[in-house]
Amino acid sequence: MSKMGFSVWNDWDNPCSYVAPKSSYTKEEFERNCEVESDGYYRLGETEEKFARWYPVIPEDICLDGEGGCYGLCQQAKGAFPVWYKDIKPIKKGESV
Incomplete structure (x- = not known):
């Protein structure tokens, strides 16, 4: 079982x-958390x-600096676990949602 929780993944400094x-969140819970976390941004x-x-x-x-490990996307294989995934893009100032 994964120790990973709900998280924001970055491409360098950009979310x-x-x-x-999936073992910790239903699809509805995940989507609700995404809405709350995005807060219109x-x-x-x-x-x-x-x-x-x-x-x-x-x-x-994987675009990370530092030591130690990290979570990353992969193919279904030994050690892999299913996740919910949602792309996010910043809303530019003046852009409507």
């Missing part, structure tokens, strides 16, 4: 998605089902 383990994409896993060493294609 790019919300992710949460992000345009939300469709909810998708994907897989993630813990990487003890950060893979080169």
Whole structure:
């Protein structure tokens, strides 16, 4: 079982998605959390089902600085667990939702 909770994933310093383990959230709970967290600052994409896993060493294609591991998306395989996934995009000033 994953220790990951609801989280914002970044592409360097830019938030790019919300992710949460399916074992901890129903689709409705995940979508409600996304709405609350976005607070009108992000345009939300469709909810998708994907897989993630813990990487003890950060893979080169994951844009993170630092030491230790991280969670990342992957194919369904050993160590992977199902997650809810939703792209987010910042809403520009003056843009309507």
